[in-house]
Amino acid sequence: MNLHFTEEQMMLQKMVREFAKSEIEPFVEEMEKGIFPRELLNKMAALGLMGIPVPEKYGGAGMDFTAYTIAIHEISKASATLSVILSVHTSVGTYPILAFGSEKQKENYVKKLATGQYLGAFCLTEPSSGSDAASMKTRAVNKGDHYLLNGSKMFITNGGEADTYIVFARTGEGKGSEGISAFIVESDTPGFVIGKDEHKMGLNGSRTVSLMFEDAKVPADNLLGQEGEGFKIAMANLDGGRIGIAAQALGIAEAALEKSILYAKERQQFGKPISAQQGIAFKLADMATKVEAAKLLVYQAAWLKQNNLPCGKQAAMAKLLASKAAMEVSTDAIQVFGGYGYTKDYSVERYFRDAKVCEIYEGTSEIQKIVISKHLLK
Numbered sequence: 001m002n003l004h005f006t007e008e009q010m011m012l013q014k015m016v017r018e019f020a021k022s023e024i025e026p027f028v029e030e031m032e033k034g035i036f037p038r039e040l041l042n043k044m045a046a047l048g049l050m051g052i053p054v055p056e057k058y059g060g061a062g063m064d065f066t067a068y069t070i071a072i073h074e075i076s077k078a079s080a081t082l083s084v085i086l087s088v089h090t091s092v093g094t095y096p097i098l099a100f101g102s103e104k105q106k107e108n109y110v111k112k113l114a115t116g117q118y119l120g121a122f123c124l125t126e127p128s129s130g131s132d133a134a135s136m137k138t139r140a141v142n143k144g145d146h147y148l149l150n151g152s153k154m155f156i157t158n159g160g161e162a163d164t165y166i167v168f169a170r171t172g173e174g175k176g177s178e179g180i181s182a183f184i185v186e187s188d189t190p191g192f193v194i195g196k197d198e199h200k201m202g203l204n205g206s207r208t209v210s211l212m213f214e215d216a217k218v219p220a221d222n223l224l225g226q227e228g229e230g231f232k233i234a235m236a237n238l239d240g241g242r243i244g245i246a247a248q249a250l251g252i253a254e255a256a257l258e259k260s261i262l263y264a265k266e267r268q269q270f271g272k273p274i275s276a277q278q279g280i281a282f283k284l285a286d287m288a289t290k291v292e293a294a295k296l297l298v299y300q301a302a303w304l305k306q307n308n309l310p311c312g313k314q315a316a317m318a319k320l321l322a323s324k325a326a327m328e329v330s331t332d333a334i335q336v337f338g339g340y341g342y343t344k345d346y347s348v349e350r351y352f353r354d355a356k357v358c359e360i361y362e363g364t365s366e367i368q369k370i371v372i373s374k375h376l377l378k
């Protein structure tokens with residue numbers, strides 16, 4: 001694994017850092033009020049950020065998965081709300097079509113997604129099917145030139161804002177993961193209904209909704225891959241998705257660390273900066289070590305993915321460790337800031353609220369341990 005970024009990757013990193021400073025940071029307060037950052041997404045589209053790892057042929061920037069990971073990492077330092085929108089759009093909203101779609105589907109959808117004309121979403125979770133994804137109940141019945149979908153989905157990131165939804169539903173009689181198929185569902189499909197918005201602990205500017213399918217009529221051409229291939233499509237794309245969430249957690253943790261170092265050097269108590277107190281200095285050392293460990297795992301997983309090497313185990317490890325680091329480092333950051341850290345005047349309380357979901361979505365930490373141990377024991 002090459003730990004040095006290429007010139008192209010460093011240029012992207014610089015560009016995203018500048019964008020974060022000039023455009024994202026000034027909009028964080030609006031997002032905290034629950035405003036969806038549509039304008040920021042349009043600006044990101046103009047910069048080519050909505051399809052970083054997508055080949056130029058399909059409207060993307062034609063860069064590699066490490067470049068995409070760098071962008072998620074950097075955006076997360078400014079706003080985890082914005083990075084989850086981009087991560088879901090790219091790695092589970094666009095990639096499944098790129099990896100499993102027909103040429104016609106790539107022409108029709110990937111081009112619009114990668115250029116930011118469309119926003120993507122991914123619909124696996126249901127009210128009674130979360131960690132046990134294979135227990136889903138949503139059903140799709142083949143009617144020849146179309147399928148009729150019935151059922152509901154839950155906790156859908158980008159729901160209500162997206163133009164295309166990768167939807168998983170049962171088409172066969174097989175139990176568990178067998179008989180699940182994947183579909184590309186457009187937002188204006190008759191019988192496709194947007195349900196209630198969740199009021200979340202964090203990621204306030206991102207939308208998370210439930211969805212209902214009431215005899216939703218999906219063209220047969222929008223079946224993704226073959227009938228019965230859906231579970232594998234979901235799992236294969238979650239491998240990449242989990243690298244995005246791990247990079248998000250890394251960004252949150254690093255932002256919390258950087259803010260804590262600055263504050264500890266400034267804040268005076270007992271006649272000297274609190275950074276000169278070993279209790280705080282050692283805390284910073286522990287925080288930095290966790291961030292560094294997360295960085296290595298995240299970029300290792302990204303490197304494996306971009307080189308088309310198996311990355312499921314390392315993606316799960318990266319997500320497990322980086323999300324734990326984000327939770328611990330943001331908790332410590334609040335401690336470094338003391339009373340001020342508990343107020344909304346400083347961003348560390350936002351990092352803490354945003355970090356928690358990294359241990360939950362795209363597979364809980366417990367699910368990552370199942371994935372890792374299955375790899376170890378097979």
Ligand code: CAA
Nearest residue numbers: 124130131132133134157177232235236312361362363367
């Ligand atoms: N790639 C390709 N195929 C895979 C795979 C992978 N990474 N992982 C499993 N499969 C295949 C298996 O090989 C197996 O195929 P065969 O039957 O042909 O052997 C099939 O899928 C079933 O595999 P398992 O027996 O391992 O399946 P399981 O039912 O035991 O479930 C699980 C495994 C890992 C627990 C899975 O259910 C899981 O990942 N659960 C978590 C769900 C999740 O991550 N949800 C996230 C929702 S999206 C989201 O959160 C987005 C957002 O908003 C941010």
